[in-house]
Amino acid sequence: MATDIKMPALSPTMEEGTLAKWLVKVGDTVSSGDVMAEIETDKATMEFEAVDEGVISEILVEAGTEGVKVGAVIARLAAEGEEAAPAKAPAAPKDAEAQPKATAPAAPAAADGPAATPTAKRIAQQNGIDLASLEGTGPKGKVTKEDVEAAIAKAGGKPAAAPAQTSPAAAPSGERIVASPLAKRMASDRGIDLGAVTGSGPNGRIVKDDVDNFTPAAQAAPAKADTAAPSETAPAPKPQPEIEGGAPYSEEKLSGVRKVIARRLTESKQTVPHFYLTIDIRLDPLLELRSALNKSLEPDGVKLSVNDLLIKALARALIRVPQCNVSYHGDTLRRYERADISVAVAAPSGLITPVITNADTKGLAAISTEMKTLAGKARDGKLMPHEYQGGTASLSNLGMFGIKQFDAVINPPQGMILAVGAGQQAPYVVDGEIKVATVLHASGSFDHRAIDGADGAQLMEAIKQLVENPMGLVV
Template sequence: MSIELKMPALSPTMEEGTLAKWLVKEGDTVSSGDILAEIETDKATMEFEAVDEGKIAKILVPEGSDGVKVGTPIAILAGEGEEVSAIAPAPKPEAAPAPKAETPVAAPAPATPAPVAAAPVTAAARADSGDRIKASPLARRLAEAQGIDLSTLTGSGPGGRIVRADLGTAGGGAQAAHVARAAAAVASAPQPAGLQPVEAELAFTGGIPHEAVKLSNMRKTIARRLTESKQQIPHIYLTLDANLDALLKLRTELNAGLASRGVKLSVNDMLIKALALALIEVPECNVSFAGDQLIKYGRADISVAVSIPNGLITPIIVGAEAKAISAISKEMGDLAGRAKEGKLQPHEYQGGTASLSNMGMFGIKHFEAVINPPQGMIMAIGAGEKRPYVIDDSLQIATVMSATGSFDHRAIDGADGARLMKTFKELIESPLGLVA
């Protein structure tokens, strides 16, 4: 009996994914445990394994398809002794047409105005059904507002579609100025739900050469979660400076002793440990706001921001307060390496009780990070640099680092956040507490 292979839920929060690549083709025999496809979730590209044996009778969803809902049939597997040719393919699920946003939009050069359009519409500007003209909703509204007949225009968008840029030259210089003003008004007005991002973007790009790139699932998730965080979480920011000289000296001494074991500690490894210990010492900051209750954590799981080609991911050092710095270093190296290859498992990046984001390697002195919900805080680390610093009532030169804590003010009071920052600074400036 044939079996429908369905889009799996590869993480607890996954609702849809991109079928990035098929590793089998129709007619191939597969066994349990064989890798059938690579599926891109909102955080990583993961492998889809076969559970049953049989032959791939029909591939229903081609590779590269995005927005495939969990549970959607993606292929049919013929059972043992069943003829592949005898299996009728299941009806393909309706999918939204793939946006053609990645096609560069050609715009007329500013120095060479196009003549007033009077030529008949090309066949590409017409839809397949009837004589309906292919035009973006934005272009239609602008054309209606300016009294421009779309049938007199030739579209320069994907598939001959008429876009805002085509209206800019429809009536010469004066007409173009009117269209530009109308475009600005339309762009500032609320957009209808069906307006595609590329169409909204075209409202203000005008004749500037540009390319609209389709968002990956990861970038969509980052955009959604960070928007929700800034809209829903009242952030409070607390910044202090810390003298790094003692920590840097201890790091040098520890690395000399660990060299034979192939371990090289980074400053970031030591800061992860310091934040974890500070959260345990100030448990009022190791919390999450959950509506009508406060979740208090008894362990410090530190999510560490790692930049990867498609965006950002936060692998987790579980129970960092109880781990040696050398263990944190090894684990962080492994997690960061697999994060950049898209090979992290969901439990390795979902969760965490607080986050740490370090941009010091880019020379950034100070920044305010956005809280990663449902966590209650994130520590933003700036670059360590030589600065004038008061030591024992005298002005000296020291390696100083700025750190800024972002706190969810619904769950964490300013005084408690300040105590956490003070404890964090003390651990950095008296770093033997990190190895005690």
């Protein structure tokens, strides 16, 4: 009996998704753990793995289909040993419209040789084995994969039939290129043919580094040799003609992630009453502590960033001011007992916020190591749902781009987000004297439904105290 393959819920909030790409086709045999498709969720493009073993007998949802509901049947899997005929059944109605009476009885009469499993048929075809010459050992004399493999072993010295079947068998395998979603996007953006790239990942999978290390010169030779290749350059976006004197432009379809970002941030600004509080913080004590800690952590291969310490400072401040570690839920207010910090990371598909859980109790080295891992996975599109969902507050840092100060949009249902800019040299009063200091501008965006202005001010003051007296971050 065929097994339905359904659209998975790759996150607790996912209701529908985009079936971005199939990595298998009808007739392919899959085992548990094999990657079958790439699915765009509300946060990232994720791989969908098989949980059962069998043969793909039917694909019901085409690649590129948007708005596929969770639980909808997208394909069917025939168990090993099941007849392949049912997989062809959907094509019968089209034939039946033209010849309703004649084609119906013809299907069983035109059976493809003796009864055999789909895998046995495919292996036999690829190796030039006549199924009619085999004696099946399966149920009711069905020819199995083992029967065909035994025949191949016996006929191993016969080269005549094998070459005839090798060529068609090679074509399908050449069409299936296994690569990470990020590698595919990078190759598409750079005009690189993935077929010319050697994968260094598991089972020859092409990963980001393979595309980064691929040189155009390596691709140039086969491109000239293949006279049919020029047509493959066509998909690049074409500038549109000027309209009413306007500038030329090109269009690209929004990814599922970008659509969700647009929807959620629009909802946030329209439905969440934001208020903003900005404070100046002297950064020099934190920079001095970071330098000292990095010297002691160097043998362990750990290098703390300013952002790592700011994650810890925000988390500790939320515990000190629990009135701000909350979120609004209609007629209830949810108060959190720990600080899980969502950290904004710019990924190729759009902004995503991996979460550092228990940031208030984790050591700085653990936060640094975990943040580097999560940021890398975010950029490669490999975050798992539990790694980017949740969070009691967010941190967004644009200081590395030289941004002095900005106000961030709250990430619902969270109650606040801290936006930090670059530390800059400026006059600052230290111990009653004006001195030159490294000053950081930090701005908090708060949901006024859950957090009052005075409570928000206390949180900003707590963050300032922790950064200017950073020993509180290491105890």
